[in-house]
Amino acid sequence: MPGAPALELSDLVSCYRIGLLQRKREVLHGVNLTLERGKCLGLVGPNGSGKSTLLQILAGVQRPERGVVRVLGEDPRKALARTRLAYLPEDSPFPAELSALVALDLLGALAGLPRKELRSRAERLLERVGLADQRLAPLRTFSRGMMRRFGLAQAFLSEPEVVLLDEPTAGLDAPGFAVLEDLISEARNRGASLVLASHLPSDLLQHCDDLALLLNGHLRAHGPTDELLAIKGRVQLELEGMGPAPLQELEDWVREAGGKVRSSLPSGRSLLELYGQTETHA
Amino acid sequence: MPSVEGRGRYGELFRLWMKRSLAPSWSLSLLGLLALLSLADWTPSALQAGGLTTPRLARGLERQALWTIALLLVSGWTAWHGARVMGRWRDGEWSWISSRPVAAFRVWLATWAGASAGLGLLLVAVGMVVEVGAGLGAETVRLVATQEVDDARLEPGQTMEVHWQGDTPTTGTVRVFLRSSPGMDPTTDVRVEARRGKKVAHTEVRLDGRRGVEVEVPTQSNRPLIVVITDTGGGALALDGSTPMEWWRPAGYEWFGSCSVIWRAFLGLSALLGLAMGLGGRMSAASAAGLSACLLLMATTGDVGYRRPWIPLADLPAVLTIVGEGRLPMSGHLLLPLVAIAVGASAWCLAGRVR
Numbered sequence: 270m271p272g273a274p275a276l277e278l279s280d281l282v283s284c285y286r287i288g289l290l291q292r293k294r295e296v297l298h299g300v301n302l303t304l305e306r307g308k309c310l311g312l313v314g315p316n317g318s319g320k321s322t323l324l325q326i327l328a329g330v331q332r333p334e335r336g337v338v339r340v341l342g343e344d345p346r347k348a349l350a351r352t353r354l355a356y357l358p359e360d361s362p363f364p365a366e367l368s369a370l371v372a373l374d375l376l377g378a379l380a381g382l383p384r385k386e387l388r389s390r391a392e393r394l395l396e397r398v399g400l401a402d403q404r405l406a407p408l409r410t411f412s413r414g415m416m417r418r419f420g421l422a423q424a425f426l427s428e429p430e431v432v433l434l435d436e437p438t439a440g441l442d443a444p445g446f447a448v449l450e451d452l453i454s455e456a457r458n459r460g461a462s463l464v465l466a467s468h469l470p471s472d473l474l475q476h477c478d479d480l481a482l483l484l485n486g487h488l489r490a491h492g493p494t495d496e497l498l499a500i501k502g503r504v505q506l507e508l509e510g511m512g513p514a515p516l517q518e519l520e521d522w523v524r525e526a527g528g529k530v531r532s533s534l535p536s537g538r539s540l541l542e543l544y545g546q547t548e549t550h551a
Numbered sequence: 552m553p554s555v556e557g558r559g560r561y562g563e564l565f566r567l568w569m570k571r572s573l574a575p576s577w578s579l580s581l582l583g584l585l586a587l588l589s590l591a592d593w594t595p596s597a598l599q600a601g602g603l604t605t606p607r608l609a610r611g612l613e614r615q616a617l618w619t620i621a622l623l624l625v626s627g628w629t630a631w632h633g634a635r636v637m638g639r640w641r642d643g644e645w646s647w648i649s650s651r652p653v654a655a656f657r658v659w660l661a662t663w664a665g666a667s668a669g670l671g672l673l674l675v676a677v678g679m680v681v682e683v684g685a686g687l688g689a690e691t692v693r694l695v696a697t698q699e700v701d702d703a704r705l706e707p708g709q710t711m712e713v714h715w716q717g718d719t720p721t722t723g724t725v726r727v728f729l730r731s732s733p734g735m736d737p738t739t740d741v742r743v744e745a746r747r748g749k750k751v752a753h754t755e756v757r758l759d760g761r762r763g764v765e766v767e768v769p770t771q772s773n774r775p776l777i778v779v780i781t782d783t784g785g786g787a788l789a790l791d792g793s794t795p796m797e798w799w800r801p802a803g804y805e806w807f808g809s810c811s812v813i814w815r816a817f818l819g820l821s822a823l824l825g826l827a828m829g830l831g832g833r834m835s836a837a838s839a840a841g842l843s844a845c846l847l848l849m850a851t852t853g854d855v856g857y858r859r860p861w862i863p864l865a866d867l868p869a870v871l872t873i874v875g876e877g878r879l880p881m882s883g884h885l886l887l888p889l890v891a892i893a894v895g896a897s898a899w900c901l902a903g904r905v906r
Contacts, residue, residue, distance in 0.1 A: 350652075376647060378560055379564065379648065380652065
């Protein structure tokens with residue numbers, strides 16, 4: 270449906286059935302949420318807050334108990350809507366007996382990708398996520414981080430318009446993190462909408478236009494990331510090329526001007542930079 | 552751009568489940584075990600001692616033994632394999648399947664068909680091991696038709712006639728099952744005649760317990776067939792109605808018997824697989840496998856096979872017995888493939904929603 274928001278949730282209620290008597294336990298309580306096209310939403314909250322359930326409902330994996338769910342204006346339970354979205358599940362439950370390449374063939378075929386394109390895309394993505402050398406190895410031999418990279422490859426295989434990533438950074442090493450950031454940036458550049466669910470909000474904050482905070486199945490806060498996370502009257506500076514004496518002078522000046530220096534720590538090198546340097550020395 | 556109408560969408564899923572049915576650790580162990588067992592002599596010592604064994608019977612008994620062991624193992628494994636499907640889906644696989652533009656029922660069909668195809672290939676491999684062990688064998692006879700008979704008792708000197716209904720046997724042999732009645736004299740003699748008008752063929756045997764007595768069908772006559780049984784000995788005998796009267800005709804080779812077993816087992820186990828998959832949606836894998844195994848036992852025990860040959864697996868024990876004699880069973884019931892497909896596909900309703 271042209272012009273419809275990327276995601277639209279209205280009074281969404283979801284339940285699990287537990288025990289022999291299949292009693293209902295509500296895990297999402299009347300969630301209302303909208304995400305405009307081309308935006309990136311960070312879905313944050315502690316473990317058990319309902320993030321994964323929400324993503325599963327958006328991906329059409331689970332049926333909500335009540336409420337309205339629309340992805341690009343369509344019900345995600347309909348196959349048509351799911352041609353335009355991709356989903357990375359939390360636990361990477363991909364068929365362990367298949368090689369990475371064959372598993373991507375399977376996942377791409379289920380997504381309806383033409384066979385001719387599929388193999389070249391799969392090869393390209395495996396190269397990109399750093400699994401080209403392991404493309405013929407069974408997934409059961411993959412480490413957690415490698416499995417996550419594979420999960421990213423399958424999520425971006427069909428160039429989806431909506432990408433739902435559940436804990437995408439879990440188990441990723443620094444180069445893997447860079448791959449993820451690269452894939453997210455590329456998806457954003459082609460106008461895709463993203464939802465990144467994480468219990469560590471700091472992970473991917475710089476990519477998120479909006480932030481939604483889920484607590485015990487309730488949507489407690491939702492809005493632009495800057496507004497939600499900014500602390501009024503506080504800024505963070507990163508300085509380079511100053512010795513201890515001018516730095517001390519700067520701090521004194523700040524105090525005289527009525528301000529307060531809350532932290533002054535040497536900036537650290539990123540792990541990726543450290544890897545690069547070590548490889549150069551080697 | 553992905554599409555809803557993508558061709559071959561479910562083919563990869565079919566292949567995945569076919570591969571899972573042929574997991575090397577399971578299939579190679581099974582084939583290795585059968586290869587080892589085929590080295591043993593499966594002819595009972597009582598038959599050997601009595602000089603009653605023939606090469607055809609020895610080959611048949613080996614086929615029967617190996618197939619029985621193989622089918623017991625494969626049936627149990629099939630029930631478990633099917634029951635685990637929904638468990639795998641619930642444990643996470645459903646998340647990458649159902650987030651794709653797929654129809655849930657077609658996913659079910661592709662999964663079931665793929666797992667069944669793997670099972671079929673496994674049965675073919677088992678058949679090859681069995682035939683390598685037993686030797687392919689010579690030409691033999693096939694069961695063409697059966698006719699229900701009522702239990703009847705004959706005292707010494709008494710005669711009874713059984714009229715063959717339906718298509719009259721024109722060639723080959725007819726077999727009736729008789730047993731000497733326990734009493735003062737547990738053995739007796741019997742004369743069995745096959746009459747077609749004026750043409751008569753007969754055989755005379757001594758009965759000691761239960762046995763099938765076979766008589767040639769007179770040819771060159773278009774008259775109906777009447778089987779006449781006369782108790783010519785000193786003890787009573789009984790016509791055993793638990794097994795119907797059989798018409799046998801020369802057709803095919805002994806190894807066709809394994810083909811019959813493969814076909815029937817494939818259809819039956821596919822239905823069992825679907826049933827176990829469906830039950831797995833409602834209960835734990837262990838409970839679903841157990842319940843499926845119980846249903847399998849109900850279908851294959853007793854005389855269900857002869858009475859309801861359209862029930863998948865029901866006639867397999869009878870077929871194995873026939874193969875054990877070095878003979879060939881009747882062709883499978885025409886409804887059998889349809890019933891197997893209907894059970895496998897409709898078990899989807901039993902499974903309910905995964906989430």
